[in-house]
Amino acid sequence: MGKLDGKVVFITGAARGQGRSHAIRLAGEGASIIAVDICAQIDSVPYPLATPDDLAETVKSVENLGGAIVGVQADVRDRPALRAALDEGLAQFGRLDVVCANAGVCPAVDATLAAGFVDGMDVDLIGVMNTVAISLPHLGSGASIIVTGSTAGMIEGTTERMGNTGGVGYSLAKQMIARYVEVLALQLAPAMVRLNAIHPTNVDTHLLHNETIYKAFRPDLEHPTREDAELAFPAMQAMPIPYIDPSDVSALVSFLASDESRYITGLNLRIDAGAMLKASPV
Numbered sequence: 001m002g003k004l005d006g007k008v009v010f011i012t013g014a015a016r017g018q019g020r021s022h023a024i025r026l027a028g029e030g031a032s033i034i035a036v037d038i039c040a041q042i043d044s045v046p047y048p049l050a051t052p053d054d055l056a057e058t059v060k061s062v063e064n065l066g067g068a069i070v071g072v073q074a075d076v077r078d079r080p081a082l083r084a085a086l087d088e089g090l091a092q093f094g095r096l097d098v099v100c101a102n103a104g105v106c107p108a109v110d111a112t113l114a115a116g117f118v119d120g121m122d123v124d125l126i127g128v129m130n131t132v133a134i135s136l137p138h139l140g141s142g143a144s145i146i147v148t149g150s151t152a153g154m155i156e157g158t159t160e161r162m163g164n165t166g167g168v169g170y171s172l173a174k175q176m177i178a179r180y181v182e183v184l185a186l187q188l189a190p191a192m193v194r195l196n197a198i199h200p201t202n203v204d205t206h207l208l209h210n211e212t213i214y215k216a217f218r219p220d221l222e223h224p225t226r227e228d229a230e231l232a233f234p235a236m237q238a239m240p241i242p243y244i245d246p247s248d249v250s251a252l253v254s255f256l257a258s259d260e261s262r263y264i265t266g267l268n269l270r271i272d273a274g275a276m277l278k279a280s281p282v
Contacts, residue, residue, distance in 0.1 A: 002030025003258045008093045010034045010086060012076050012131050013103030015050030017205035018148065020058045021246035022100050022253050027067030029254060031098065034089030035059065036082070039073045042123070044107035044116040044166055047210035068093070076103045076127030083134040096138040098257040099145045101131040107166025108212040116166025124173035129180070132195075141192040146256050147181055148249075149199040150174040151272040155279040164212075174199070178268045185266030194265040196256050201272035202233060202243035238274025 009026050013019035014035035023033045039052045055071045062069040070092050074085035090096060104124045107116035128147050135145065153174020177197055185195040202208050209226060217232040218224035233242035248271055255261050256269075270276055 002028070003260065004098075004254070005030035007031045007097040007257070008034065008089070008095050009098040009100060009257065010036070010089065010096055010131075010135060011100040011102055012036050012082075012127070013050075013148075014058055014071070015039060015054035016058070017050075017207070018200075018203060018246045018249050019100070019102045020054075020061065021250045022102060023058055023069065024061050024065065025247070025250035025254055026098070026257060027062040027069065028065050029258075031257070032068040032093050033062055033070070034086060034093070034096075035062075035069055035071045036074050036076075036085045037071075037103070038075045040075070042105060042107065042119055043111055044109045044119040045105050046108040046212045047206050049105070049206075076101075076130055077122045079130045079134065082130055086134055086138075090138065096135060097143050099131060099135045099139070099143075100148075100253060100257075101128040101145070102148045103127050103131075104148060104150075104170075104207070106170045106207050106213070108164045110165055114165045114169075116164055117169035120166045120169025121173050124170055125176050125180075128177060132184070136188075136193075139191075139193050142259065142262065143193045144257050144261070145188075145193065145195040146253055147177055147195070147197040149177045149181075149197045149268065151199045151201045151270055151275050154178060154199055154268070154270070155276055167216075181268060182266050189265060194256075194261070196261075196265060196267045196269060198249060198252055198256075199268055199270045199272065200244060200249050201237055201270075201275040203249065204243045204245055208243060236275050236278075237272065238278040241273055244271060244273065 015037035059071040072085040181197040214224040214229035
């Protein structure tokens, strides 16, 4: 018996990284999965986004566990397309119990004026709001909504230090998620629907491992490598680690998805190895 037996989970950004990790972890605990990802490039993003093959790999990984999954390509910025993707999963599974609004990007390219800022806000904030909005009509008592934020968005002054407009948009979106969760959770509480946000520090995914992020940590080098950046990554956390693993985030997602957290709502939970404490010492 798994602690998520009988539950259906809707996960955005599920083709790889944290989203794939969540799908595998929750399926292993008995949940059926509706996995959505854009599986296409966004021009302002300086690293390759997931592909249809990546989404197929998530589907295969869940099925290899004996789990049930529907994988659909959709852009969280496009509410009608996202609703159609969810409807496809609902047609298969007939219900919805858990929502993981996980899809996110960190843009860094401005082909037009503030293009990165717009994409960062549209994916990281509006995409979350779209995911929640289309899910709410299908959620009942005991349902759980889990939103992915970022420790970077909670540290004072981060937005002003992000440099490119995409980084600023990313940081602002994550800041606004924190307040969004607190306000909306209060509206959902009478219906016994929970809403919480998880704010990780650096996570070992493609969003972290690209030259734009490496340069942010190693501005002394023109073309820093992963090895160069990993010398600087631990400076962000109080604990001497470079980053956390997607599975660390999935462990908290699993708890928040389950009935073990049935009275936990409206919280902004950090998995940051003490990064925020270090940035804002008591």
